[in-house]
Amino acid sequence: MGKKTIFDKCRKNKESSYVDCELGSLDELKAVIPSNFLRDDLPLPNLGELDVVRHYTHLGSLNFSVDTNFYPLGSCTMKYNPKINEAIAHLKGFTDIHPYQSEKDIQGALELMYCLEEALCEITGMKRFSFQPSSGAQGELAGMLMVRKFHQVHGNKKTKVIVPDTAHGTNPATAAMSGYAIQVIESSPEGLIDIKRLRNLVDEETAAIMLTNPNTLGLFEERILEISDIVHQKGGLLYYDGANFNPLLGITNPLLMGFDIVHLNLHKTFSTPHGCGGPGAGVVGVSDRLIDFLPAPLVEKNNGKFYFNYNLKHSIGRIRSFYGNFSVLVRTYAYILRLGRNGLIKAAQNAVLNANYLKEKLKENFEVAYLKECMHEVIFTCQQQKEKGVAVFDIAKRLIDYEIHPPTIYFPLIVKEALMVEPTETESKETIDYFIESMTKINNEIKENPQIVKNSPHTTPIKRVDETKAARCLDLRWKKTGD
Numbered sequence: 200m201g202k203k204t205i206f207d208k209c210r211k212n213k214e215s216s217y218v219d220c221e222l223g224s225l226d227e228l229k230a231v232i233p234s235n236f237l238r239d240d241l242p243l244p245n246l247g248e249l250d251v252v253r254h255y256t257h258l259g260s261l262n263f264s265v266d267t268n269f270y271p272l273g274s275c276t277m278k279y280n281p282k283i284n285e286a287i288a289h290l291k292g293f294t295d296i297h298p299y300q301s302e303k304d305i306q307g308a309l310e311l312m313y314c315l316e317e318a319l320c321e322i323t324g325m326k327r328f329s330f331q332p333s334s335g336a337q338g339e340l341a342g343m344l345m346v347r348k349f350h351q352v353h354g355n356k357k358t359k360v361i362v363p364d365t366a367h368g369t370n371p372a373t374a375a376m377s378g379y380a381i382q383v384i385e386s387s388p389e390g391l392i393d394i395k396r397l398r399n400l401v402d403e404e405t406a407a408i409m410l411t412n413p414n415t416l417g418l419f420e421e422r423i424l425e426i427s428d429i430v431h432q433k434g435g436l437l438y439y440d441g442a443n444f445n446p447l448l449g450i451t452n453p454l455l456m457g458f459d460i461v462h463l464n465l466h467k468t469f470s471t472p473h474g475c476g477g478p479g480a481g482v483v484g485v486s487d488r489l490i491d492f493l494p495a496p497l498v499e500k501n502n503g504k505f506y507f508n509y510n511l512k513h514s515i516g517r518i519r520s521f522y523g524n525f526s527v528l529v530r531t532y533a534y535i536l537r538l539g540r541n542g543l544i545k546a547a548q549n550a551v552l553n554a555n556y557l558k559e560k561l562k563e564n565f566e567v568a569y570l571k572e573c574m575h576e577v578i579f580t581c582q583q584q585k586e587k588g589v590a591v592f593d594i595a596k597r598l599i600d601y602e603i604h605p606p607t608i609y610f611p612l613i614v615k616e617a618l619m620v621e622p623t624e625t626e627s628k629e630t631i632d633y634f635i636e637s638m639t640k641i642n643n644e645i646k647e648n649p650q651i652v653k654n655s656p657h658t659t660p661i662k663r664v665d666e667t668k669a670a671r672c673l674d675l676r677w678k679k680t681g682d
């Protein structure tokens with residue numbers, strides 16, 4: 200037996216918890232904890248628990264979140280996440296199961312996946328879904344690997360993927376990772392796919408076009424059926440980036456628009472807390488002719504029993520471990536059941552109504568980038584403000600002083616001084632009016648006292664951080680002050 204440690208002391212008396220155990224000296228602690236973790240030269244403050252709790256609670260209150268502030272982040276769908284979803288996702292029957300358990304022990308979980316898949320198929324028109332991808336970007340990768348395999352199996356020589364110049368950055372990145380050359384298609388002055396250009400671009404080597412509809416300018420591609428014909432006629436596939444499906448829920452679907460593959464960001468459209476790389480689900484769905492290519496396994500039902508089917512002829516294989524982020528699936532299913540068909544349609548309509556309301560109220564002071572009626576998000580181009588010496592970056596920072604999370608800025612790349620706002624359907628008229636009022640005030644400040652905007656934010660402990668330094672010069676070593 201080696202030296203007795205404080206943990207041995209605790210173990211002796213099984214009844215007592217570690218908390219009851221008398222803490223040993225620093226030397227004793229060092230005997231059990233690797234030496235690097237405990238250093239006597241750390242100037243740890245000697246504080247009572249209450250002081251520590253207050254300190255951290257205060258720090259926590261400095262954060263922005265959907266639960267505390269309006270979060271009008273374009274292209275991200277930061278809607279309210281109903282708390283009942285959390286309660287349901289935390290039910291023991293869901294949290295206390297393990298992917299290695301046998302199918303007969305997890306029939307409930309399998310049934311949920313089965314029913315959710317049916318619901319998503321109904322919503323999108325697709326025939327089957329894989330829940331494996333953990334993010335929109337990974338859903339895209341799964342989708343484009345299916346495109347590649349589809350063409351390989353059919354002996355098609357395909358080398359190119361078409362992506363609009365408004366696309367989310369993940370689209371061209373995914374196409375490139377899947378081994379394709381990217382062809383960027385320039386948008387028309389109206390912000391839509393230029394059909395003439397498309398006709399010239401599409402040829403026998405076009406593997407697919409990656410689109411989102413409404414597109415990343417928040418506009419509906421009205422000529423989507425023509426686009427679909429042009430690409431399909433040359434044997435290409437249509438990939439639908441459905442990350443932001445909010446405005447179309449129950450109104451139309453990608454199958455009707457001619458798409459072959461779809462990914463949905465359940466964490467955006469179907470209410471899961473997201474951001475900072477938290478768990479997501481970029482589930483990927485396909486039309487009939489691509490079912491065999493999905494990542495295995497799929498959930499099937501036979502004689503009232505649910506089971507995993509690994510037998511997919513051309514499956515691209517696994518894209519991650521097990522069956523995706525299961526708790527996101529639970530939240531999604533809870534959300535869909537709670538809203539029902541009419542509730543989902545209403546959510547879509549209100550998302551579009553809110554964005555158009557905001558656009559109409561603000562367009563006098565902030566130039567709208569595209570005049571066409573928008574869908575769930577609207578893009579302003581703050582060039583007039585820029586001419587007065589205030590960049591859209593400054594406006595975004597100033598919004599923090601009004602306790603509003605900065606919207607998406609400088610995206611899509613083709614809009615100068617872009618400010619992209621997505622109010623979502625869950626915000627009240629009062630909140631949207633407050634945003635409009637704050638933006639109007641900021642516009643007046645720009646005229647009267649631009650410095651107040653340029654030097655903002657004024658209410659945060661730190662004003663402006665170097666946004667790339669932490670990533671470029673990562674240094675996690677603790678340093679003594681003054682070093």
Ligand SMILES: *Cc1c(COP(=O)(O)O)cnc(C)c1O
Binds near residue numbers: 411440
């Ligand atoms: C958010 C988003 C993505 C990427 O989704 P992640 O889950 O962040 O990987 C792709 N396309 C569009 C249009 C998006 O808005």
